[in-house]
Amino acid sequence: MAELRALVGVKRVIDYAVKIRVKPDKTGVVTDGVKHSMNPFCEIAVEEAVRLKEKKLVKEVIAVSCGPKQCQETLRTALAMGADRGIHVEVPESEAERLGPLQVSRVLTALAQKEKAGLVLLGKQAIDDDCNQTGQMTAAMLDWPQGTFASKLTLEGDKVTVEREIDGGLETIRLKLPAVVTADLRLNEPRYATLPNIMDYEAARALGGHESQPPSSPVCGPPAFACSSLPLYLQLVPIGTRTCFLSSSNHDFPS
Amino acid sequence: MKMANPLRGEVLTLYKNLLYFGREYPKGADYFKRRLKAAFLKNKDVKDPEKIRQLIARGEFVIKELEALYFLRKYRAMKQRYHLEDDKTK
Numbered sequence: 001m002a003e004l005r006a007l008v009g010v011k012r013v014i015d016y017a018v019k020i021r022v023k024p025d026k027t028g029v030v031t032d033g034v035k036h037s038m039n040p041f042c043e044i045a046v047e048e049a050v051r052l053k054e055k056k057l058v059k060e061v062i063a064v065s066c067g068p069k070q071c072q073e074t075l076r077t078a079l080a081m082g083a084d085r086g087i088h089v090e091v092p093e094s095e096a097e098r099l100g101p102l103q104v105s106r107v108l109t110a111l112a113q114k115e116k117a118g119l120v121l122l123g124k125q126a127i128d129d130d131c132n133q134t135g136q137m138t139a140a141m142l143d144w145p146q147g148t149f150a151s152k153l154t155l156e157g158d159k160v161t162v163e164r165e166i167d168g169g170l171e172t173i174r175l176k177l178p179a180v181v182t183a184d185l186r187l188n189e190p191r192y193a194t195l196p197n198i199m200d201y202e203a204a205r206a207l208g209g210h211e212s213q214p215p216s217s218p219v220c221g222p223p224a225f226a227c228s229s230l231p232l233y234l235q236l237v238p239i240g241t242r243t244c245f246l247s248s249s250n251h252d253f254p255s
Numbered sequence: 256m257k258m259a260n261p262l263r264g265e266v267l268t269l270y271k272n273l274l275y276f277g278r279e280y281p282k283g284a285d286y287f288k289r290r291l292k293a294a295f296l297k298n299k300d301v302k303d304p305e306k307i308r309q310l311i312a313r314g315e316f317v318i319k320e321l322e323a324l325y326f327l328r329k330y331r332a333m334k335q336r337y338h339l340e341d342d343k344t345k
Contacts, residue, residue, distance in 0.1 A: 016332055017279075040333050127336075185333050192322045194272070 004155075004177070006049040006058045007117035008083065009108055010042040010065050012074040013128040028097075038074045040190075041123025043081075045183040047190040048153060049121050050082035057155045060084045062115055066104050068093045080193035087111065100129075105137035112142055117178065119160070124149055124182040135182035145175040151186040262307045269314045270295060276321045281328070 014020065015035040023030055038046075052058040063078035065071040066089040075086035089107050091099055112120050120142070125132035139146035147153075147162030151170070154161040164171045165184050270291070277287035298310055 016329060017281075040329055127333075185330070185337065189326060189330075192276075192325065 004052075004058045004118040005060045005062065005115060006052065006119045006121055007108065007112050007115060008042070008046050008049045008061060008063050008078065009104070009120070009122045009134065010046060010063050010074050010078050011039040011123070011126050012036050012065060012067055012071045013039045013126055016040055016127055036070065036073075038077050039123050039126045039128075041125060041127075041183055041185070043123075043190040044185065044187050045121040045123050046078050046081050046083060047188050048183055049119075050191075051188060052119075052153075052155060053082065053084075058119070062087060062111075062117065064089065064108065064111055066099060066107050067091050068096045077193045081191055101131045101133035101137055105134050105141055108134070108138045109141040112138070112178075119155075119178065120144070120180040122180070122182045124184050135180055139180035142178070142180065144178050144180050146180045146182070147173055147175055148182040149184040150181050151184050153181060153187065260302070260304070260307070262304060262311070265311055266295075266307065269311055269318075272318060273314060276318055276325075279325055280321075281324075 013036065014029070014031065015037045018035050021030045022028075046061075046063060049058060049061040053061050061083040063075055063083040063086045065075050065078075065086070068091060071090075072086075072088050075088055079086050089111075108120060108122075111117075120135075120138060122135045122138070124135065126134075135148055136146060147160065147164060149165045150162045151165045152161075152163035158177050159174050160177060160179055160181065161172060161174045162181055164173065165186065273291050274288065277291060278284050280287040301307055301310065
């Protein structure tokens with residue numbers, strides 16, 4: 001469907017090749033100064049969304065990331081891979097450690113409804129927490145069908161056929177859109193985001209990517225963000241070669 | 256005054272791209288940077304545009320090789336960590 005919008009969640013995690021070290025006080029792992037990058041399964045999800053857009057089956061690919069300011073790097077990578085817009089739901093660093101699948105799926109639910117997405121694409125799990133919950137929870141909250149551990153995705157009209165990798169082999173299911181799909185390893189081979197693309201978005205930021213006013217009400221209500229600070233909704237929009245648009249959005253989240 | 260070679264821009268872009276790719280090099284970003292700089296300096300006096308184009312093509316080939324290397328590393332690491340049952344059934 002040429003009208004389909006794909007919402008892709010991307011998570012900033014410690015790079016897969018880094019040797020993890022436990023903090024001396026044993027409260028967690030060392031994250032300061034450690035190389036971070038996009039979760040490999042999220043890369044696969046972004047790649048799938050961009051491929052669908054190239055096949056003209058998806059109109060717009062919107063990347064979302066929740067977390068502290070550094071998540072914008074991850075979003076820039078998603079934009080360089082071909083996403084049209086990046087939405088950063090900013091969570092202060094002090095709260096970021098408590099951000100888990102439950103909170104993220106609430107954010108994704110609100111955004112999917114707000115952006116009128118017909119397809120939510122996520123990685124099957126993050127390599128840092130291995131929760132494997134966000135996709136499933138998001139589908140439940142949206143009351144949408146889900147195709148998890150997808151190793152093949154085919155969009156046909158208002159249905160999507162998903163081939164899933166399960167214990168014991170493969171399962172093929174057909175879902176009616178809108179739906180949530182989580183990407184497994186064999187879905188595709190993600191492209192490498194090339195430097196020129198990323199630099200365009202750097203220029204966009206340097207020119208002053210606007211930060212919107214914080215919404216008047218928290219995204220998910222007190223339980224998810226049990227602090228007085230509200231998530232900032234910052235949109236990153238790439239500079240095209242012909243036009244340059246910086247979006248400044250004053251979005252009101254549903255209370 | 257000599258005119259700067261028109262291919263200068265392409266060479267610089269290639270160098271910048273290779274630098275960017277080198278950040279993830281398994282033997283270390285510094286190792287890669289040193290080798291990259293040495294390789295480019297070795298050819299700094301080449302003037303023939305045809306030869307320069309050939310060298311640029313070689314550089315772009317290296318970029319493709321690096322892409323493949325990085326992808327395979329990541330794929331193999333993820334497969335090893337998350338798809339144990341594949342090895343068991345073999």
